[in-house]
Amino acid sequence: xxxxxxxxxxxxxxxxxxxxxxxxxxxxxxxxxxxxxxxxxxxxxxxxxxxxxxxxxxxxxxxxxxxxxxxxxxxxxxxxxxxxxxxxxxxxxxxxxxxxxxxxxxxxxxxxxxxxxxxxxxxxxxxxxxxxxxxxxxxxxxxxxxxxxxxxxxxxxxxxxxxxxxxxxxxxxxxxxxxxxxxxxxxxxxxxxxxxxxxxxxxxxxxxxxxxxxxxxxxxxxxxxxxxxxxxxxxxxxxxxxxxxxxxxxxxxxxxxxxxxxxxxxxxxxxxxxxxxxxxxxxxxxxxxxxxxxxxxxxxxxx
Numbered sequence: 001x002x003x004x005x006x007x008x009x010x011x012x013x014x015x016x017x018x019x020x021x022x023x024x025x026x027x028x029x030x031x032x033x034x035x036x037x038x039x040x041x042x043x044x045x046x047x048x049x050x051x052x053x054x055x056x057x058x059x060x061x062x063x064x065x066x067x068x069x070x071x072x073x074x075x076x077x078x079x080x081x082x083x084x085x086x087x088x089x090x091x092x093x094x095x096x097x098x099x100x101x102x103x104x105x106x107x108x109x110x111x112x113x114x115x116x117x118x119x120x121x122x123x124x125x126x127x128x129x130x131x132x133x134x135x136x137x138x139x140x141x142x143x144x145x146x147x148x149x150x151x152x153x154x155x156x157x158x159x160x161x162x163x164x165x166x167x168x169x170x171x172x173x174x175x176x177x178x179x180x181x182x183x184x185x186x187x188x189x190x191x192x193x194x195x196x197x198x199x200x201x202x203x204x205x206x207x208x209x210x211x212x213x214x215x216x217x218x219x220x221x222x223x224x225x226x227x228x229x230x231x232x233x234x235x236x237x238x239x240x241x242x243x244x245x246x247x248x249x250x251x252x253x254x255x256x257x258x259x260x261x262x263x264x265x266x267x268x269x270x271x272x273x274x275x276x277x278x279x280x281x282x283x284x285x286x287x288x289x290x291x292x293x294x295x296x297x298x299x300x301x302x303x
Contacts, residue, residue, distance in 0.1 A: 016218040017254070017278055020099045022090070023207050024301045029115075030202035031259040034082065034217070035062070035075035037271060039250055042072050045243070051233065060197045065270065073270055078256060079205065080196035084189065084216040089114045096212060105216040107189050113180040115205045179204050217254065251279040275301065 023032075044067065055062055055074070059081050064074035079085065086108040090096065179201075186192045196202050207213065223232050231243040231252060258272035 013218045014223050016104075016216055018100060018105055018214065018216045019256070019276065019278075020212065020214040021276070022209055022212055023275075024209055026206050026208040027258070027301075028203050029079045029196070029205040029207060030077060030199055031272075032078045032207065032256065032275070033075040033259055033271065034078040034215075034254070034256045035064075036073065037075075037253055037255050037257075037269070038072045040071070040248075041069050042066060043248060045245070059193075061199075068270075071269060075255075075257070075271060077196065077202055078215070079202060080193050082215045083218055085109065085192060086214040087112045087115065088212040088214075090210050090212050092210075099214070105214060107192070109183065109186050109192055112186070112205065113183040115207060115211055116176060116179050116183065117206050118176060247282075249282055251281045254278045254280075 048066075052064070052066070055064070059076050061080045062074060062076040064072075066072045066074055084105045084107050086105060088097070088108075089111045182195070182201075183205075186195055223234070231247065233243055255271070255274050255277045257274040260270065260272035
């Protein structure tokens, strides 16, 4: 599922972690988050406010509570935060492509328009299902009442009312095709990330078993070569932080997880159920011969 063997050499990137997989049930792109979670409070350095402003500049959809006194976190929608994102629609019975590829991951969302469900289909949470649409229509009992009222009701369901429903259907179809056309126009990383800063546009995209997603999270401004041996952050303008000086040794955990709804129960974390996790830890002397970091996967909804 993950590949850490190849590292890009452009844009100052010194590390790369790729992940590929599918969701075994449907999820709105707005409900799949990616970022960092921690088990205990962080010792934040001087200048943290500048770091947070930089993070929000790089990723406007980012939300965080890094100053939490319990479990700090910083999460953003996967589709808008990933440096490189590739989507492929897989047909039933089609073999999955080999992973990892011999080449570095190339941004490719040319088939993402296929992940926009057709109008009227059963979609992810928050969208109207056909059943809800049927419930909003008058029942046969309502439309066959006695007396003069029945005639007026029948007239209200004559071609003029049908035309209204047809107009609504046409409007939904037009919106659906408009969304697909917008997605087809996305060609670069910057275009994709800017487009999906909108929650409404993220909710229009649904990932399911037919959607193969490959991501590569690699950042030139973050490295693991600080003098302290821990993470090192380089910001524009010459501002840099040796984060290892403030690092208490807890794993740097990259998590892909489900968005936690307001009022939802669970284990108490501010994030939802994790789909997969890659943890980077400081190696002990006896671990120097081992490669890569630890990874955890919740496989109930992933392939």
